[in-house]
Amino acid sequence: MKTAPITPGTLANTSEAASQARRIAGLHLPTGAALASSREVFLAGNGLPARWVGRERFVILATGFGLGINFLASWDAWRRDPRRCERLVFVAIEGHPLGRDDLARAHAGSVLPELSARLVAAWPLATPNLHALDFEGGRVQLLLGFGDSSLLLRQLVASVDAFFLDEVETARPAQTGSAALARRVGRLAVPGSTVATMSSSRVLRDGLAAAGFEVTSAPSFNGTRDITLARYAPRHHAAAPPGGLHVHAGTREALVIGAGLAGCAAAWALAAQGWRCTVLEREPALASATSGNDAGIFHGSFNADDGPHARLHRAAALHTQRLLVPWLADGRVHGQLLGVLRLEARLGDAQARAALAAQQLPRDYVDWLPCKAARAATGLALPSGGWWYGGAGWLAPRDYAATLLTASGAHLQCGVAVARVCREGGVWQALDALGRVVGSAPVLVLANALDARWLVGGELQALSAVRGQLSSLPADVPGLPHAQVPVAGDGYLLPPIEGRLLFGATSQRDDDECDLRAADHRQNLLQLARLSGSGDGDRGNGNGSDSNAANRWQSLPWSGRVGWRAVTPDRLPLIGALCNLEALRDATRADHPRFVPRRRDASGGLYVFSGLGSRGIAWAALGAQVLASWVSGAPCPVEADLRDALDPARYALRPPR
Template sequence: MTPNPATSSTGRAFHWRERDSFVLLDSEFGSGEHFFAAWQAWRDDPQRPLQLHYLALLPQLATLHNLQQAAARFPEWQAMYAELCSAWPPAVPGFHRIFLQHEQLVLTLMIGDGAACLRQIVAKVDVFRMLGPSWQTWPVAALGTLGKLAAQHATLDICGLEAAARKQLQQAGFVFENDVDNRLESDTDLTISCARFAPRFTARSVAAIIHDDRRAIVIGAGLAGSAACQRLVQRGWSVDLIESHAAPAQQASGNSAGIFMPVLSRDDNPGSRLSRSAYLFALQAWRRLGGIGTAFTGASCGVLQIARDTEHAEGQQQLADFWRYPADYAQWLNQAAASRLASHPVSDGGWYFPAAGWVQPRSLCQAMLDDCSNRLQTHFGKHAALLDRGQDSWTVRDRHGVEIANAPVVILANACDALHFPQAEDLPLDAIRGQITTIEVGQVPAIAPVLCGEAYLTPASEGLCSVGASYDEDQQQTLRQDSQDDNLARLANILPGWQAGALPLAGRVGFRCVASDRLPLVGALPDKTGACAVREAKLKDLPRFPGLYSLLGYASRGLIWAPLAAELLVSQLNGEPSPIEADLAAAIDPARFLLKKQRRNTPPHQ
């Protein structure tokens, strides 16, 4: 019989009842049996917490077959198994957030080395379950991390505990009760040890700001702002959306088609890891919204990314041999296979992303805003010009000083227009011109997947294909022939034998908001005038404007950045576990530039 996770494995009642949120960390997800049992117990408890976060460590992703075997033994789990399978991610490393039960149950799978993943968790954990052998392979020092993650009155159930590990946990603040002779079915020789978190001393740290008054103002109704509104409303916030145009998605998000796909690299650098998390999270978010091609315009037709040249193709082949990505995530195809897939000769081999594709951003923005119900108040045609900070709230005013909205939280999602506010004027953001060329069907090869490389080509929609996009350093807002010629020449390079011929000047100009390091700015804005009491400051030590946040710098990847960035920010606002690793959240923290500047200007110790 599987233990009922409404109690611990020792029979102690979990203290989740009548809580708004509860966080459980499981070191041994295995085939999901403990997770299904926890889900069942949570669902059956009339006094369950409003939201249950289940954080699960696992060295590699369980297969759907293993999940099915676990669920098959319990008929009452079949519906849960089906819901989980529909959201199960590809078997790639990293953190994967899965929403279940109308987003009241949040499963975060953390795939990779357990000790390394543990150090990347940002959460306050109420219950630790260490009931398998995996944790015993960790360095003993890694157990000290549990104390940093523990919420007040957290409890710990652990088996296979030896003296060195017990001492480490005691030093981390855990007080052990008498060991319980409660044998696990799979490990009949292991005894469960129980502890509660009761540290003798509490380390001084910067407390996370959690907003009890859940009212926010979002400035900007493009992809960034629309996603923020949708995620905030889903978490019970009331939102005022301010947009200077008469409708959403009128600037960079107004293009007829945008591509969504991940970025690959041999060293799996932070940019690649972030793009992988953002891409997979976006796919899940869009399914919950109603689906591509149903709730909004677009298609999951796949994306074929062609190598630049022979040398680049050889490097990508080596990358494919090294990482061996699962086929549902990424496949390397040689030139012949890529040409067959494209239904036209292509210049070289390429990566095929079968779940990727294209989306019309404006329709996606509208779908996200439509999902917000009456908790969203829109202010279209209003220009946010001034930010005034009161005692505990912000007032947004127009150019004439007239109040548009007031709330404790303001989120800047208005791209480079954010630089007009003094609080954000030092952010290293630039507007990069991008011109897209539109071509009528029949003047370009009919392709099934999106084709990209040095340029991109989308399948036809409403009789038109999109080609682009230029990267220009000027600020001209009208179409230019040289930008169109460049788009078509780059496309011709990856489609041997095709020539554009004489085409009318047609398309659209937009301006990407790009940070100096090409990563987004997600989180609390730094206050450069504020005092920092720590000489060698870290990100958490830097002063911030209270209640002022940014979702900026999405560059050419707003489609995939928007859902994950909004989820990360809302998790920070609500004090919930982070959906991504701590080092990745730090890589997109808006204060990273101020920290680098301070470190450059700080003299070394004498």
């Protein structure tokens, strides 16, 4: 999907009628009658709250968000209903989102002050993404999409139970208006889904009927005109493709192999969908492999065309930032979110600023710092300017993994080495080297990085190992540069942490050396000098060519860590249901990842969450929620084309090189 800059909305003080007429131009107006209208038209018109009683999950889609009145009305009704569904997911699209300050002013006199305040506090930056916001401990989720609804509706991966159709959206031009909206609603509907809208457009009504809805009219809440109601009752309902949203009919139990960031996050995201998880780890403690580094950085990405990599890394970084803010504040995770600078020597100031201006991304997400400003921000004599990610930072991965696992309530078993997996009697089993069953569940998630390759054979041939050695020295070693915030580029440097500097890291393929190497420490030191502008890595650091300098360099009190990153050729993770390669050979249609047969059915399945590479911190939370969507059938927190970009089936159709 090609993204476009977001044009912010404006808060105005005029009538409700003007609000409805001008919403399409980005004006949002508070009104005292809006909440009553929402309850009478959208909630009652969709048979709520009665229709969500006893449900595991109920999904609402609103084609306009505005001030969030419909969301607040739905959330309020859910809170007050003792028979409510387990989880309420409210999906909404807004082309002209307000800024947080305007949203706060609009809700200053809210009749639902607590809910309004929580919405304002969670309000995301206006980037062209889906933004997953959690409330009520994750039992209420707002999946908020900023951008053109005619584009985003085609990119949603969701099964929707009730639709709130914004009247302004139905008044668009013919090519994107009522008829097109009706078709997209039909694509997302499930049998029994309902629609309510204040529009009485004949084109909309006919479009809904053509899409398989039974359409009726009802008086509006104030009796001034009729509203449109509809129920999805198609003669034929196409089955979802193998890689589409999946309905799990078995018990909600999963076995996760691996207790690094990926495995702990997988358990956390599945628990948010009501699943019980057991996590098996071969090492004696969680996060003992690459996730056990003392600290690591995370940040987003920017490129001029805003392609899939930039969009995915942006969504992952913003999601991670939202999750981490309270955990860092209360001390559960050690780290800081004071920004990260990524050097970019290939661009001049004018080029970089022109690229930013074309996309109009919020400066709170990414900005360009010329060399002088970059030096001031970092305290280093940097060789160039770079991209400034103001909400990014560093943290201790082990703390993060432990916090995710604790929040999941999962049962962790360490010291358990899995040698083989198989399916017996509809249940996936993990077996040790002696063939003993060490764990079983209807759903099995391989989150054990490179080891996943040995458990399932050719399906994960895209994964490869990259060895990385991280170096550390006492911060008081003479000549070492001290950064005020993390700096990345050709390597990275963190600010002093507990009296030590962490920097690196090497990147070596086809290298299985476990021990720390003096040559790699030297390489990291050279890299550090180039990155920080502190010299050539020899002068001033005890690393000269004469024997005395060489002895000084070798005698430094080095420490560090070796780990292996699981990477893919396109540097994006593998997240989703594993392919059935045998069935693929006989498939009549497999020209797209969504049509590739999978190793799953209604009672369970085999999934993978691996290939996070050097971005494990950034990818853990969002990637796990994408995985949980695959497993549970919950709405996907990324757009369809981005989900496809993460799908392991992409390599079944395009073998890795």
